[in-house]
Amino acid sequence: CRVSSDGKPPKFQPPPKPVIIDRKTQKEERRFLSPEFIPPRGRTDPLKYYIERKDMIQRRKVFNIPEFYVGHVLAVTTADPYASDKSNRFVGICIQRGGKGLGATFVLRNVIEDQGVEICYELYSPRIRAIEVLKLEKRLDENLMYLRDALPEYSTFDVNMKRVPRKDDEEIPVNKVQVRMKPKPWSKRWERPKYNIKGIKFELPEHKMKAAQKWSQPWLEFDMLREYDTSKIEEKIRKELSEELEK
């Protein structure tokens, strides 16, 4: 507002610069495609995967499967004819996601009363009644099987824990926890470069870590026959999904 003081013209104040928040482009970059939609490399007819995807989309229309990664804490309620109230609730951290198509599975782990329990659930099974994401948190690795050999405090989650509210709808935080392990022997030799684990605090002596590097295969990352470029396939599947889900 221009208030004239002493009759002189007021000092020129430039207008405030407009702040452009481009939400649309940011959202498009972070679209999530569930890994079980991507067909494996092989010589089978793509028609088979197309039919399977149709069935998966049908199931997703009826039942909401949320976006989740390895390292999230989930609560799954299943229908159980042999349990009281006919339903069964299990809370745990997702250790791995495997399988493609309708047989896609995910393994949840929790430690209840000092006993470690793991359950492998099928994503598209009609017995599942609800999947809730309690804590959104990615980890440094895609396979957390080493939690079996880690101290039990890293796998315990309260059965009655409440949903941790999310501040931004943008990024999923990465938990850079370095997990401490029980003394050896472990179920697998996690220090070897084949597993490429970044989330363990190895308290092994130096000569053992060096000896483990003997099994490294540095030529594997340059092997061209092992490359599987999924970018074009992913775009096609994303288009299909967005068309079908809008119907």
Place this chain on the structure above:
Amino acid sequence: SITGAHRAIQKLTRVRVVDNSTVGNTPYHRPPKCIHVYNKTGVGKVGDKILLAIKGEKKKALIVGHKMPGPTMTPRFDSNNVVLIEDNGNPIGTRIKTPIPCTLRRREGEFSKVLAIARNFV
């Protein structure tokens, strides 16, 4: 050095007794071991009866969880768990703290007394 824990339960596997009976919980210099599995195959899964050697005595027991991954939607435990039982099916202990799979409920007729003392179901 000791061999790692067996995945399913067969002869000579060391098991963990899970109920609060005195026989199962008093320390002994040898761990309880399976001597026989009452099954056509010698491999015991959840719900099978086995013969255990505990403290120099033979006792029957019921398997309530093993390390071997079973069918999907069933729990897989980090130790081979077992509940001590008598010949007629009555459990010897009075409480089971560790979680028990819901699939045992299918055989309510045989295991009703064991399920009655169980606290947590997974």
